[in-house]
Amino acid sequence: MASPSPLAFTVRRHDPEMVVPEKPTPREQKQLSDIDDQEGTRYQLPVMMFYEGNPTMKGKDPAKVIREALAKALVFYYPLAGRLVEGPNRKLIVECTGEGVLFVEAEADITLKQLGDAILPPCPCSEELLHDVPGSEGILGCPLVLIQVTRLTCGGFILAIRLNHTMADAFGLVQFLTAIGEIARGAWAPSVPPLWERELLTARSPPRITCPHHEYEEAVDEKCPPTLTMGQNNMIQQSFFFGPKEVKTLREQLPPQLRTCSTKFELITACVWKCRTTALELHPDEIIRLSCANNVRGKDGFRVPIGYYGNAFAFPAVLSKAEMLCRNPLGYAVELVREAKAQLSEEYMRSLMDFMVLKGRPMYNTGWNHIVTDNSRIGYEKVDFGWGKLQLGAPTAASHLISYFSRFTNTKGEEGIVVPMCLPLPVMGRFQQELEKMTR
Incomplete structure (x- = not known):
């Protein structure tokens, strides 16, 4: 069992910025599926990822590397740079506006080794490592993604991401993050092209309930x-x-x-x-x-x-x-x-x-x-x-x-x-x- 950690450390955050797709993207509307669009997914899913320092990356800033790769990845995942609106009967629709996602750069005066098993949920200072930017916590009309990269004194870093769960599940989130990582390491495009195709998981016409739920x-x-x-x-x-x-x-x-x-x-x-x-x-x-x-x-x-x-x-x-x-x-x-x-x-x-x-x-x-x-x-x-x-x-x-x-x-x-x-x-x-x- 991991007990609450007595560790205390300071996180210094820069002002949040909006990262937009590096190139122009389509301006269109996209409906979510009927699996996306349920009350139980209308929340922000927060995830933290902890990385050790790497001597081969000495002199490179993880926040800068990830921010630049994010802008390139959003060209392929452009719906994530849009905003959600409600249509008839509360149906969720993505307005692909290219407005961007929120990005926060930060530093913490601690090493990953000092954190030890304290990185297990609930991580100390989790609210500082994934700061809630005012006005970003909603579901409609808000940025769909918030990323904070916090540099550690050991050369490692913590990437914290908050995703509007209606847009993707955990597998979809990992696919998006993998694309950012591939581009950060020099790829021109994700190895797995993203597919929208939300109509595949949309109700039949006429709808009929055939199983207990x-x-x-x-x-x-x-x-x-x-x-x-x-x-x-x-x-x-x-x-x-x-x-x-x-x-x-x-x-x-x-x-x-x-x-x-x-x-x-x-x-x-x-x-x-x-x-x-x-x-x-x-x-x-x-x-x-x-x-x-x-x-x-x-x-x-x-x-x-x-x-x-x-x-x-x-x-x-x-x-x-x-x-x-x-x-x-x-x-x-x-x-x-x-x-x-x-x-x-x-x-x-x-x-x-x-x-x-x-x-x-x-x-x-x-x-x-x-x-x-x-x-x-x-x-x-x-x-x-x-x-x-x-x-x-x-x-x-x-x-x-x-x-x-x-x-x-x-x-x-x-x-x-x-x-x-x-x-x-x-x-x-x-x-x-x-x-x-x-x-x-």
């Missing part, structure tokens, strides 16, 4: 103890590391038929969900949900082309009574995780797009729901601006609903998965105790 059902009669209200002032953040020993211990708790076929993601997700539910001390009959974000790129039955950078995921949910999850062995939770993932099909996605149109693009369930998304295989580690090895690429924090799994090598040299959690203080203590029981 539990992740969007409204919670009814929640039996929530008042002391567990998820108020913002009551929440704390901590990260938990699952290395080879922890994963092995969890796998040994499964029955033989699950032990060899269950993935690392399924094991960790089942463990975290079970421990979280136990720690919440819910009414035994409370209906709880688990939603697993599932990318559809490259899967059978889906025709999402290489280069598509829009949102191409769903997070099907499974249900359980709290008592069943807490009292049953880990294998029960693993079976449910596998069931959630198995729901994803081409028909499920078509039904989901139609559901969005017919139901007014609702918010996902915010009751006793836990949403997990696996960022460990998205490819952050392949994004290279010329400085080489990435130490960590991950969303800046969890929310009380969502946990992001990220790849990480700790200070002991152990490779594993880090899972940030956001829970009320007393619940976090119980969660840690339950987790220690399961992974000891």
